[in-house]
Amino acid sequence: xxxxxxxxxxxxxxxxxxxxTAYSTPISKLLDNHCDIVLVGDSMATAFYGMENTKSINLRxxxxxxxxxxxxxxxxxxxxxxxxxTYKNFKTAKKNVTEVFxxxxxxxxxxxxxxxxxxIIKKLVNLGFPVMGHIGYTPQNKKKFKPQGIKQHxxxxxxxxxxxxxxxxxxxxxxxCIGEKTSKKITNTINIPTIGIGSSxxxxxxxxxxxxxxxxxxxxxxFVKKYINxxxxxxxxxxxxKLDVLREKFPGKKNSFN
Ligand code: KIV
Numbered sequence: 001x002x003x004x005x006x007x008x009x010x011x012x013x014x015x016x017x018x019x020x021t022a023y024s025t026p027i028s029k030l031l032d033n034h035c036d037i038v039l040v041g042d043s044m045a046t047a048f049y050g051m052e053n054t055k056s057i058n059l060r061x062x063x064x065x066x067x068x069x070x071x072x073x074x075x076x077x078x079x080x081x082x083x084x085x086t087y088k089n090f091k092t093a094k095k096n097v098t099e100v101f102x103x104x105x106x107x108x109x110x111x112x113x114x115x116x117x118x119x120i121i122k123k124l125v126n127l128g129f130p131v132m133g134h135i136g137y138t139p140q141n142k143k144k145f146k147p148q149g150i151k152q153h154x155x156x157x158x159x160x161x162x163x164x165x166x167x168x169x170x171x172x173x174x175x176x177c178i179g180e181k182t183s184k185k186i187t188n189t190i191n192i193p194t195i196g197i198g199s200s201x202x203x204x205x206x207x208x209x210x211x212x213x214x215x216x217x218x219x220x221x222x223f224v225k226k227y228i229n230x231x232x233x234x235x236x237x238x239x240x241x242k243l244d245v246l247r248e249k250f251p252g253k254k255n256s257f258n
Pocket of ligand 1: 021039040041042043044081174197207208209
């Protein structure tokens with residue numbers, strides 16, 4: 001675990017970090033050869049479960065998916081998102097983070113910040129739990145989408161926040177939807193890797209929600225690049241199956257037992 005965390009930290013300024021989300025064993029197996037970090041994100045609430053936002057997912061569900069993801073992963077660093085209210089104070093955080101590590105055997109957990117939680121991060125790190133920070137547009141805390149760090153006072157606040165998280169001992173920080181200038185400043189100010197999502201190329205690595213990148217989530221904000229429209233391909237496939245069944249072309253002789 002610590003070896004993997006140190007590898008991530010040491011890659012700053014040497015190589016861009018490649019990161020994606022996974023919620024299942026087959027996807028995590030596919031990502032393992034290509035990703036430095038695989039995140040079991042609370043984005044599963046919207047991308048996988050069709051919930052309205054990430055606030056409805058609970059710890060039991062995240063743990064179950066993390067166990068599945070860990071099964072498919074050998075090389076990549078598996079980070080598990082802590083759902084809202086599972087780290088509202090240190091006592092709760094300690095209990096829940098301990099359970100996440102015990103049950104999933106993950107490499108790290110991720111906590112959203114929104115100008116707080118530095119002390120909780122510090123105490124978790126002191127207990128030996130690697131923690132990834134998350135600042136900017138943090139969906140557990142913010143109601144309406146708005147890019148962050150555009151105005152000067154926001155930039156100052158975010159730089160201060162990233163320094164606090166580094167000081168607390170986090171091994172990296174996700175920057176979500178932070179303006180280019182501010183992302184660049186944060187990346188150049190702190191010594192731990194920044195992982196951007198909608199935060200420009202001036203980060204030490206990039207992360208996207210896999211379901212967005214392959215085009216099955218139906219979510220297409222400006223910062224997502226859809227690399228394949230899997231939804232279209234799947235739709236065509238299911239129509240083919242339907243027609244085969246209706247025309248009695250499936251199952252054929254080779255799919256049947258004689
Ligand atoms: O839940 C998630 O997938 C995330 C990423 C968007 C960084 O937190």
